[in-house]
Amino acid sequence: MPMRPLDPVPGVARFTFMGLVSGVPVNNSIHVQRASTLPWPAVDLGTVLTALKTSFETRFLPLIQSNYHETGLRGLDLTNTTGADITLPMSGTGGKSNFSSNNAAACCVSWKTAAHYRGGHGRMYLVAGDASGILTGNTFESVYLSAMNTAANGFLNDIKVISMTPAVTPVLVRRTSNGVPLIPPLTYEITSAVVDSRVDTQRRRLGKDR
Secondary structure, three states: OOOOOOOOOOOEEEEEEEEEEOOEEEEEEEEEEEOOOOOOOHHHHHHHHHHHHHHHHHHOHHHOEOOEEEEEEEEEEOOOOOOOEEEEEOOOEOOEOOOOOOOOEEEEEEEEOOOOOOOOOOEEEEEOOOHHHEEEOOEEOHHHHHHHHHHHHHHHHHHHOOOOOOOEEEEEEEEEEOOEEEEEEEEEEOOEEEEOOEOEEOHHHHOOOO
């Protein structure tokens, strides 16, 4: 049975950071909402793309291992099925020169909202830094963890201060409740970020079985 298509989210665009770690694709997305339910003009999408590129490369990239290479940042208007779709090229490389435990090692950034419910909360699984940032086999050391927390909350603030009319806000998009689709989907403002001290894994970043 074919999957049900995703319902539009009025006024919301999804921004996806695309990269490669040892040649394996790595994507992380965040949603941004305009204070309007109208479709995003391409110029506004471009403004946010430029701001997010600068923020990600300034705040996160220095904390990611050098095996990670950016390839682009895609902005997609989710207001309707014909919304603007723009990709901005990116070519930066992670700033941590030594290899981490493996390509699957990830640092989990959780996006916090005022909503309380089970499942479907926003996260980014960033490629981890080098081995110096890992205290034990499953824990990030405190200096690295503090730097990531500062970077994540600074990244959120960078979105909130983008100079645009109408203003924009980072949001979490919730599409289902108890297995039932929410039409239209709900959005909750992201108020802060928390970085987990546990070393997480993204197994698919190791590539195919061989």
